[in-house]
Amino acid sequence: NAGVTQTPKFQVLKTGQSMTLQCAQDMNHNSMYWYRQDPGMGLRLIYYSASEGTTDKGEVPNGYNVSRLNKREFSLRLESAAPSQTSVYFCASSSWIASSGANVLTFGAGSRLTVL
Amino acid sequence: DQQVKQNSPSLSVQEGRISILNCDYTNSMFDYFLWYKKYPAEGPTFLISISSIKDKNEDGRFTVFLNKSAKHLSLHIVPSQPGDSAVYFCAALKRGGTSYGKLTFGQGTILTVHP
Secondary structure, three states: OOOEEEEOOEEEEOOOOOEEEEEEEOOOOOEEEEEEEEOOOEEEEEEEEOOOOOOEEOOOOOOEEEEEOOOOEEEEEEOOOOHHHOEEEEEEEEEEEOOOOEEEEEEOOOEEEEEO | OOOEEOOOOEEEEEOOOOEEEEEEEOOOOOOEEEEEEEOOOOOOEEEEEEEOOOOEEEEOOEEEEEEOOOOEEEEEEOOOOHHHOEEEEEEEEOOOOOOOOOOEEOOOEEEEEEO
């Protein structure tokens, strides 16, 4: 039962470097998300993909790009990393629960990124 | 503008006693509320939820209460156990349309349960 798998778990970058965070889910979920967690801020939505082939901006999209490669995979790219992007990043996928009419998110373990 | 607020950064309780975690929201369009629990170095895990048409939902030791008029919800854990020590996030959602699972989270409350 892998659920949502994120790689890498830790990464240190220098300002201006680029990198891609990878995420894969094996639950056949349609929707996938990238959140960031910062102290005192909770989790904030960066980008989401409602279904394969679609992506949309969340609350804090600036400085990021995403790719929904297929139904399983959703990657987050930092083209030119900045210290303000130092954070813990969580990928999630969701299924729609008919009884509640809501999506319940399943999260990965997180990727801790430090930008120097 | 923080639409979901957890004003208590931390809470400490004795094992066996009740833990009460609070959450306030400002957006009256939210109609579904969830609590997530997070251990260090792990992702948040879903704990319990409640629809705006209800005022209470119970699951074992966990009960969520919703007061729509006050835009306030709370999570009660009875009895509290040391394994409940974690960060608890309140989240809100407006269902339907293009909302999908776009949750708005509070800042989190660190719960410590002492043996």
